[in-house]
Amino acid sequence: MSRAEAAPRTPRPLWSPGLLRNEIAVTFRRWRTLALLAVLACVPVLVGVAVRLDSGGGKAGDGGGGDAGPAFLSQVTHNGLFLVLTSLAVTLPFFLPMAVGVLAGDAIAGEAHGGTLRYLLVAPAGRTRLLLVKFATILTFCLVATVVVALSALAAGALLFPLGEVTLLSGTSVSFGEGLLRALAVAGAVALSLVGVAAIGLFVSTLTGSGIAAMATTVGLLITVQILDTIPQLQAVQPYLFPHYWLSFADLLRDPVYWDDVQKNLGLQALYSLVFGSAAWARFAGRDITA
Template sequence: MSSSENARIEVIPDRRTAGWDLLWSELSVLFRRRRTWAMLAAVALIPILLAIAVRLSTSTLAAGEGPPFLSRVTQNGLFVGFTSMVVAIPLFLPLTIGVVAGDTIAGEAGQGTLRYLLVAPAGRVRLLLVKYAGAAAFCLAAALILTVAGLLIGAALFPVGPVTLLSGDVISVPEALLRSLLVAAYVSLSLLGLSAIGLFISTLTDVPVGAMAATVVVSVVAQILDILPQLAWLHPWLFSHYWLGFADLLRQPLDWTSFGTNAVVQLCYIVIFGALAYSRFATKNIQS
């Protein structure tokens, strides 16, 4: 048995510190996995490949061609990060979140360590919270790495200067960097609902690959439903509907409407699917 698995099954004697120790163990194991860093590296490659492709291109894009902000990349390298977010959030980020969230409970059951984790005085509720916190931490890490990689490659290949916002106002580079962090926070928040869905699906099976695939499929289905005009009444309630709403953070003054609405929608999914995950996990017969 590996050292990481030994850390996971260690009995924690103090109930008051069990939750924090379990959370630290979860984050430690998650971010020591090669799979985690491989996915984060793949996310970081998105802005790098995008910037290199634009740099090597001999044609000039007109405004409106390609993904949003792409035509501005050659004028200001800070737009590489914004464009990369638009490219990554429909598929690449949900794919990585599906892998992490789908593996939360099903992965432990498949490896035979779930029963040992429950031996610790943490309880099933606390274990679910810790697992979800790990998935949420990955959401934040993926968004930050995508943003930082975009800023670095953008500064390396293109000129960097004051940014012209969608409202036409011009802001300084430090303020633009702050807006980039706000966009990363918005994207992290947007993925929390999908993470809760993945956690629930992970409690339904002992096969992690199945839970991962099902979570990704749910993401794709939600986005398909979101483009059907016949289901316009449903769109505001889909967890993916506000994923690209961070454009409101690129206006002057800052418009927090989409941020707040997105937070409410994601919170609803967290509460609903968190409750479903608890209902399933609390009555689940742990065999391994």
């Protein structure tokens, strides 16, 4: 027996920072990704301009618990920082998850359709490591997309409206600095709210070799689940739907902070990530790769 034959094989590590950096660089150089981020950046500007043109025409909202969006909107003309919160509330139900769904749906199916998936697996990547890198890239996009919305809204809010002390939903006034920190916490909560969509999209992407079909299916599931979340007769199952607690980030703007729904949202996203991430791995690990 030769020395090469006798030497034990070194197990391939599950994580590769170099592969992750390369995947992130490739993803954020694509025109589709840049176009999605550009559209997301435009939404806060359009909201800010619309509020500016209509300022003085509406009445202040009640600031009630469930009406987070209108409560934020009523405060925008008094403090531009609330444009960040309003923009996140506007983009979270559809724009942000749709963008994540497009990217996640194309993660594996797009490689298969383009004929590059087999090459990636022939290279020293491995199926599990490739899937982990793809998922980490999608999560990176979740964070970047949320930050793009928040920064665009902050810039537009500073240009169109005054800045100063922030009146929380509970009526307490805090300094602009603390308000900025709370807005940062809200952005983090919004980014984490997209984890469930990312996992579902990645799972769907392992089921087909067509990137367009995977993207359409993911976005279709997103719309369907959100419709189900509005039907009163389905109240028993709605707390288990991934978008049910998305707007719980409004509770971070109370004094004291209400953590119950925020924790439920994060726990639900973690559960969806575990279930659909495991399903994606099971499907991808046993899939016959021909492209």
